[in-house]
Amino acid sequence: MVLVAPSLADGELAVLEALAPTQAGEAARASILAQGLPTKRNEAFKWSDLRAALQDGVPKPSGSAGMVPACWQDALVIDFTPEGFGLEGDKDAGLVIESEESLPLEDVVGVESLAAGFAPRALVLRITSQQSRPIFLRRHPGAPMRVRVELKAETNLTLVDTSLGEAGLASALIEAELATGATLTRYSLQQGGNKAIDLSHCRVTIGAGATYEATSLMFGAHFARAETLARLIGAGGYCRIRGAYLLAGSSHADMTSKIIHLSPDTFTEELFKGAVQDRARGVFQGKILVERGAQQTDARQNHHALMLTEGAQIDAKPELEIYADDVQCAHGNTIGALDEEALFYLRQRGIPENQAKALLIEAFVTEVFDTLSEQDVRDWFNDQARTWLKSRVG
């Protein structure tokens, strides 16, 4: 019997209840009992106070997981619900699917510790040969997800994950190991209601000549935070993360990433773009760490955002920490308003103000998707952005 410290807030007590009876659940429980949930007093959460977000407890799940979009009809769909996970669709050769106990991660607190702790079991995807069929991870409202992906040398996989809950606490932990020459392509879409909390963490180890390429679109939720922790451990390793965000109302979306270059001759390319209006808040924290031995690292990070109305908030913390002396690293960060001159130009041509704004915001934000090689995936993201803009701006 563990004595609950009286200082824990209702939300923290509810989180303790929600943790699974696993070793990872126990570890998360111990962490909360010792330190509570992260608050704005923790540097990494200074703009995203998780304890405050959960002050009214854990919201009851509601809403739908959404249909599988047309461009992913061929995918193997794996549904994650609060009760567990299930598969639907065909599986190709070279894919082994197993489930294992949810084990605690070492030395972690915060989102990854919680996401590990909520999941009753972990799904394991072992890739032993080239995969042409994508895997679609459909996260239902209030569902925990933990997926471990192992890509053997010279294999590839496309992973799609969506979280569209109206309400509830949903969590995701993706752990990926990319062996030599492997490629993991990931697409995520997050859109939560004002009672939804979405916590996701992706930790990926990128081997020699391997590529991790992730693209996301976030519309936020009551509280949404997507974390990436990537480690480049072999020469020729490549990490490319792209994210777009569109936030309105009281939405909150946090994109926090840390990319660690541990090997010489490794590459990072980051591009995040967003637009925020009303009382919504966008948070971008991007750190690139180049360790002493990681010579010839080439790392680029860009974050550009538009503040559409007064009262909206965008917090950005780009960070480069470099311990090697022969590297190329650059970052750019801008936060501005919509270009009034461009807006007038469009209106002078007869386009009504709101439609002109929507057009300019779309053009600005969806630049993130311009370099996606697959037209139908690009269209999928662009359509999501356009639909949102039509209802919120246009």
Next chain:
Amino acid sequence: MLNIDNLHVEIGGKAIINGLTLEVPAGQVHAIMGPNGAGKSTLSYALTGREGYEVTRGTATLNGVDLLSLPPEARAAKGLFLSFQYPLEIPGVPTLTFLRTALNAQRKARGEDEISVPDFMKLSREVAKKLGVTQDMMKRPLNVGFSGGEKKRMEIYAMALLDPRFMILDETDSGLDIDALRVVSEGVNALRGPKKAMLVITHYQRLLDYIKPDRVHVLAGGRIVDSGGPDLALTLEASGYDRYKDAA
């Protein structure tokens, strides 16, 4: 057609246009010439409704419709078009998408049916051919990577597609070499008609060799200080604007 009466315009509390009166009847092309800072661009922005250009007195009507009470897009739908001195580059917005959106927005505002994609494509190709606008230019994001001449050609292309009734050309000759000037001017002249009119704003007489005006006005100190026939432009070219300094 266009009637401006005793127009006063301020930018950030500073008076730029001070009691400008001008009438441009249908079927005519009027030129406005004047030194730097005379208020030429301010006039074009005030007429088209750009934010920050505050009309403090006076009226401006197009075919009897009060322009000043309308938002910029409604003025455009009434047939008012401004060819910008510095056309904007808008990354991420494909030129053709932009033009189709603009045309349909205007048609919708006028209660007309939208133009279908095939009809629009046909129309856009016909107009493009006349102005030397290439397919490549139309596929690119709006004005991105265009030369000065290409941007101006694109302005006239948009003008031809949208088929406005009153056209303001703000320094359309700036940044154009002689060949481009000829192409652009031919495009403009093709849009003249008995039910249309133009206001051509320029520093130099050169443009008026190609786009022949019916009347020439001198704008100085925010007012029309002289008006005359096409010959006035030639006189100005020879003598400069110095003699209007006092008038301003």
